[in-house]
Structures are given as structure tokens and as C-alpha cells.
Amino acid sequence: MITMDDIIREGHPTLRDVAKEVPIPPTAEDVALGKEMLQFLKNSQDPVKAEELHLRGGVGLAAPQLDSSKRIIAVHVPSVDPEKPENGISTVMYNPKVLSHSVQEACLGEGEGCLSVDREVPGYVVRAARITVSYYDAEGEKHKIRLKNYNAIVVQHEIDHINGIMFYDHIDEKNPLQLKDGVLVIE
Ligand SMILES: CC(C)(C)[C@H](NC(=O)Nc1cc(F)cc(F)c1)C(=O)N(CC(=O)NO)CC1CCCC1
Ligand SMILES: [Zn+2]
Secondary structure (H helix, E strand, O other): OOOHHHOOOOOOHHHHOOOEOOOOOOOHHHHHHHHHHHHHHHHHOOHHHHHHHOOOOOOEEEHHHHOOOEOEEEEEEOOOOOOOHHHOEEEEEEEEEEEEEOOOEEEEOOOOOEOOEOOOOOOOOOEEOEEEEEEEOOOOOEEEEEEEHHHHHHHHHHHHHHOOOOHHHHOOOOOOOOOOOOOEEEO
């Protein structure tokens, strides 16, 4: 079972590597890894388990954060509206790829953090507001989905990790809290 001790922190070189594509259909090992990553996120959002295992509430995790330089990400974003479960996203993506994105940009009003970063880094992380992503699932089936707002931010944050990019790489050092016109602020 994955705990915080398995998550490497900034400074570890693997976080800066470009991860390798995995064979499709995924191997049994890669399927197991993906399942464990998703289970970590679910555990981290369960108050009892998170407390017991000292987990930070996580919505996304990329294999490089487990020192495994593979193009595998897991996302588990609860829908804010229980009547609309489809607004959340809970899946493991093998070899995810952003096929296209909106010109419209967006950022989280509170900025971003990272399970691999044990410090606050203030500043807006400007990303595409909407993306079209292709990926393979554990069975090797190809999917193409459109994401927007928070789900799009989370998936972009995780795809950055498999490209060796950290969220603070996107922050404007001179004006971290400067916002260009037209950037959608997601609260
Ligand atoms: C770094 C951390 C603050 C833990 C962040 N969680 C988060 O932003 N909020 C959150 C937590 C929950 F449990 C349930 C919920 F709906 C919201 C997160 O998981 N990540 C994932 C990460 O570090 N992946 O590598 C950072 C987020 C910043 C923007 C997108 C992902
Ligand atoms: Zn992260």
C-alpha cells in the first residue's frame, strides 16, 4: 500500500526526468501500480484512513512521484455535486497525451501545491482551461476525453510530472500573483 514515505520529494532527480511510455496493453506490473496509485488517492480522501496513515488529501499522482519513471497517472477528483457524479473523474491513465487545448487559460485561485513539495509556493499556475486528452486504460483500450476547469487543471498537473515539470515552473517569478486579462480563476 502506498503511503507518504513512498512519495519522493523535490530535489530527487527522478522528478525532473521525462518518463518513458509503457507498453500497451499495460503489463500486470503496470496495472497493479496504477491500481495502487488510485487506491492511495481514495485512502487519502478518507478521513479515517488519511488520519491513520498520515496521508495528505490527494487528487492526483504520477508514477515518477513513486520513483518510477513511467507515463502513468492516477486522478481521483470527487464531484462537488453528488447529483452529477460525472463532473468528477476517477481513473488511471497510461501514456496520457494532451491532443488539443483551449486558447482560454485558467488557474486555481489559491495557486497549487504538490504531494512532492513540502512547502507553500505562492503564485498563480496558469494552464489551459479545457483540454482533450487521449490515454489507454488498464485493458489497453484507447480513450479520448474532454476535460475542463478543475479536472483539466489536475490532469495537466499530473501530465507535467511525467514530463519532469513542477507546478512552480509555471509561476512568474517577478509577479507571481499577477494575472493576465482573460485568465479564468477557478475557486
Ligand atoms: C498537493 C495537495 C494539496 C495534496 C493537492 N490536493 C489538493 O489540491 N486538494 C484536494 C485534496 C483532496 F484530498 C481532495 C480535493 F478535492 C482537493 C494534490 O493532491 N495535488 C496532486 C499532486 O500533487 N499531484 O502530483 C496537487 C493539485 C494542485 C493542482 C492539481 C493537483
Ligand atoms: Zn504534484
